[in-house]
Each structure stands twice: as structure tokens, then as C-alpha cells.
Amino acid sequence: MKLDRSQYEGVAARAECLVSHEEMETALDRMAETITERLGDKDPLILCVMTGAVITAGLLLPRLDFPLRVNYIHASRYQGATSGGELAWRHRPSDAIRDEHVLVVDDILDEGITLDQVVRACHEDGAASVQSAVLVAKQRPHQCEADIVGVEVVDRYLYGYGLDYKNYFRNARGIYAVADEDI
Numbered sequence: 001m002k003l004d005r006s007q008y009e010g011v012a013a014r015a016e017c018l019v020s021h022e023e024m025e026t027a028l029d030r031m032a033e034t035i036t037e038r039l040g041d042k043d044p045l046i047l048c049v050m051t052g053a054v055i056t057a058g059l060l061l062p063r064l065d066f067p068l069r070v071n072y073i074h075a076s077r078y079q080g081a082t083s084g085g086e087l088a089w090r091h092r093p094s095d096a097i098r099d100e101h102v103l104v105v106d107d108i109l110d111e112g113i114t115l116d117q118v119v120r121a122c123h124e125d126g127a128a129s130v131q132s133a134v135l136v137a138k139q140r141p142h143q144c145e146a147d148i149v150g151v152e153v154v155d156r157y158l159y160g161y162g163l164d165y166k167n168y169f170r171n172a173r174g175i176y177a178v179a180d181e182d183i
């Protein structure tokens with residue numbers, strides 16, 4: 001479903017900026033340093049969890065100055081909604097994962113169901129090792145933890161830096177909490 005321009009502008013006007021662009025860039029620098037320490041000599045396979053992680057991966061990869069390869073996995077459970085359902089697999093590159101040191105990159109750890117299942121899938125597909133990095137983790141219990149976290153944010157519905165609200169606002173230059181009336 002499309003948002004019309006006035007709906008879009010209303011959601012943006014009512015949203016609250018929780019993490020600024022500058023703070024996100026600092027968090028990305030820190031994540032890149034940690035990834036380099038842990039995987040810089042392992043020739044890893046970076047697995048971008050589409051669609052939300054496209055921004056995280058796009059901002060992280062140029063910060064990593066060592067040999068690595070990139071692939072993607074497509075699993076989603078929100079599909080434009082503000083609460084998650086069953087995980088739907090759209091692309092699982094099983095053959096490419098075998099014997100690789102995999103770094104799963106996602107935009108957000110919320111309930112942790114997606115990351116848990118993606119990490120399990122990588123182990124099932126024969127990865128040599130699996131680590132995970134998320135740009136944002138919500139301050140709430142998760143089904144699994146991430147190895148590397150950019151920023152921790154309160155448990156509200158968020159958009160920006162790849163996170164969507166009704167498929168919009170992935171391009172917002174900060175992490176924003178959607179107003180209660182818009183959820």
C-alpha cells in the first residue's frame with residue numbers, strides 16, 4: 001500500500017528522532033572496527049539480510065579494508081506491517097555458505113526470531129563459523145543475541161537506516177520512533 005504525500009509528511013512530523021545521523025555514523029565506525037578485529041584474517045562471507053540490511057551493509061562494507069565476499073539472504077516476517085508473523089524465505093544461498101566464515105548483517109534485532117532462524121540456517125548449510133552484526137537492537141528480550149550491535153534503542157516501532165514503516169522511510173538519516181497514533 002502506498003502512503004500519500006500528506007500521510008507521509010504527517011508520520012514524519014509526529015515521529016521522534018532517537019539516534020542522530022552523526023551517532024549512527026559513529027556506531028558504524030565502531031562496528032567496522034570490531035568486525036575487522038574478529039574477521040579481518042578470515043576471508044569471510046558477508047550475508048546481507050534483505051531488504052532492511054541493504055543500508056547497513058552498504059555503509060559498513062566500505063569501512064572494511066580486508067578480503068571479503070558478499071552475498072544475500074532474503075527472509076522477512078513483517079512485510080510492511082508493524083508486527084511480525086511467520087518467517088518467509090525468499091532466497092537462501094545454501095551452496096555459497098558451505099565452509100565459509102559467515103557474518104550475518106541485519107538492520108535490527110527486535111524479537112530476534114529472524115536472526116535466530118537465519119543463523120540456524122547458516123549452521124545447517126555447513127558454515128565454518130557464524131557471527132552476526134545488527135545496526136540496532138531493541139532493549140527488550142530477544143530469542144537470540146547478536147555478536148555485534150551498533151546502537152541499543154527503546155522498544156518502540158522504529159524507522160530509518162533501512163528500517164521501514166509501511167515500506168517507507170528506509171532512507172531516513174537517523175533512527176526515529178513512530179508516534180503511537182500512527183502504529
Ligand SMILES: O=P(O)(O)OC[C@H]1O[C@H](OP(=O)(O)OP(=O)(O)O)[C@H](O)[C@@H]1O
Pocket residue numbers: 049050051052053075076077078079080084106107108109110111112113114115164
Ligand atoms: O527480530 P525480529 O522481530 O525477527 O525482526 C527483525 C527483522 O525484521 C525486519 O525484517 P522484515 O521482516 O520487516 O523485512 P524487511 O527487511 O524487508 O523490512 C528486519 O530487517 C529484521 O530482519
Ligand code: HPA
Pocket residue numbers: 078108110156157158159163164165
Ligand atoms: O521497529 C521496527 N521497525 C521496522 N522494522 C522492524 N522489524 C522489526 N522491528 C522493526
